[in-house]
Amino acid sequence: MTTAPDARxxxxxxxxxxxxxxxxxxxxxxxxxxxxRWEVLEVPPDGYHDIAALxxxxxxxxxxxxxxxxxxxxxxxxRYGLDLTGIPMAGGLCHTVVTTGKPRTLMDATLESxxxxxxxxxxxxxxxxxxxxxxxxxxxxDIGTLxxxxxxxxxxxxxxxxxxxxxxGLVVREFEIRLAARAAVAREVDERLAAEGRFSxxxxxxxxxxxxxxxxxILMAQRRLGSEAAFGLLRSASQKNNVxxxxxxxxxxxxxxxxxxx
Numbered sequence: 001m002t003t004a005p006d007a008r009x010x011x012x013x014x015x016x017x018x019x020x021x022x023x024x025x026x027x028x029x030x031x032x033x034x035x036x037r038w039e040v041l042e043v044p045p046d047g048y049h050d051i052a053a054l055x056x057x058x059x060x061x062x063x064x065x066x067x068x069x070x071x072x073x074x075x076x077x078x079r080y081g082l083d084l085t086g087i088p089m090a091g092g093l094c095h096t097v098v099t100t101g102k103p104r105t106l107m108d109a110t111l112e113s114x115x116x117x118x119x120x121x122x123x124x125x126x127x128x129x130x131x132x133x134x135x136x137x138x139x140x141x142d143i144g145t146l147x148x149x150x151x152x153x154x155x156x157x158x159x160x161x162x163x164x165x166x167x168x169g170l171v172v173r174e175f176e177i178r179l180a181a182r183a184a185v186a187r188e189v190d191e192r193l194a195a196e197g198r199f200s201x202x203x204x205x206x207x208x209x210x211x212x213x214x215x216x217x218i219l220m221a222q223r224r225l226g227s228e229a230a231f232g233l234l235r236s237a238s239q240k241n242n243v244x245x246x247x248x249x250x251x252x253x254x255x256x257x258x259x260x261x262x
Contacts, residue, residue, distance in 0.1 A: 029071065030141070048078025048171060051146070055167050056080040059131070059148045059157070066135075066171055067094040068144040078171070093118060094145040097132045101142050103161055106130040108153035128153045133161070133168045138176065146171055215249035218256055 048066040056064035066078030074094055075086040093115065097104045106112055108128050109121040120127045132147030146168040212234065219230040234252075238245040 048174065049080065050078075051167060051171055051174070052078040052080040055146060055148050055164065058163060058167075059160070061129070061148045061150045061154075063150065064146075064148045065094070066144065066146055068135075069095055069098045087120075093120070093127075093130050093149075094132055094147055097134050097145045097147070098142045101134055101136075103133045103165070104130065104147075105156040105158070105161070107156050126151045129156075131156060131161070131164060133164050135168050135172055135175075137172060144171075211246060211253055212249040215252045218252060 052064040052066050056062065063081040064079070065076045065082065068075045068077060073086050073088055076082065076084060079085075093104065093106070093109075106115060106129060109115045109118065109130060110128065115121055118127075127149055129150040129152065130147065131149070132145045134142040135144040135146060136142050146164060148164065212231075215234055216227060216230040219225055219233055220227065223230075223233075225233070234245060234248055237243075238248045241248070
């Protein structure tokens with residue numbers, strides 16, 4: 001089987017200076033909202049490195065990235081052969097893949113216009129070969145790419161494009177699994193908090209009823225009353241003084257305890 005070339009001695013791309021966001025601002029906002037909704041950047045720093053490494057291995061290239069296209073930058077949550085975590089929007093061939101929604105193939109980027117002016121092509125890094133496919137979410141948004149590339153021109157394996165598309169599907173499936181897992185954890189936390197809240201409410205209610213029962217018992221003993229008459233006295237005092245029944249009962253119990261201790 002083929003192996004990915006060693007990229008450690010190759011020049012590293014530098015973050016390209018550029019004018020900032022390019023393309024349709026409305027589309028960029030919609031894409032950014034999809035990225036937030038899918039929480040694709042809420043992952044460990046190396047969350048998708050394995051898939052990028054597998055893509056580089058299968059295509060025998062020194063570089064591969066899983067990219068997410070934001071409103072003003074391109075992030076690399078998965079990468080192989082690169083130290084960069086992202087680049088400005090103006091420096092990214094991946095942006096074209098996302099805005100067109102189609103795979104992009106370049107045998108030699110220096111022969112293509114306007115790609116020959118791209119900072120990663122014309123600059124020190126010297127990108128030549130590029131093959132990228134979109135990452136399309138289940139609700140139909142292209143939010144990033146899976147791309148393989150090299151600093152040497154090479155033929156584009158059109159017959160293997162489907163391999164990269166299938167790998168991109170694995171990335172999106174990973175998005176879905178991570179999102180479902182976070183949603184499940186959030187539901188479990190909410191259910192636990194709700195259960196704790198119900199237990200607290202029940203404890204408070206039992207405590208209140210216990211205090212009222214104590215107060216009724218005191219009145220029944222002191223005044224030789226039945227339970228209904230004792231409860232009626234407590235309710236009458238509550239209404240007369242505009243005080244909660246539980247508070248009237250608590251005061252009576254506290255007064256009796258204080259006199260008993262004295």
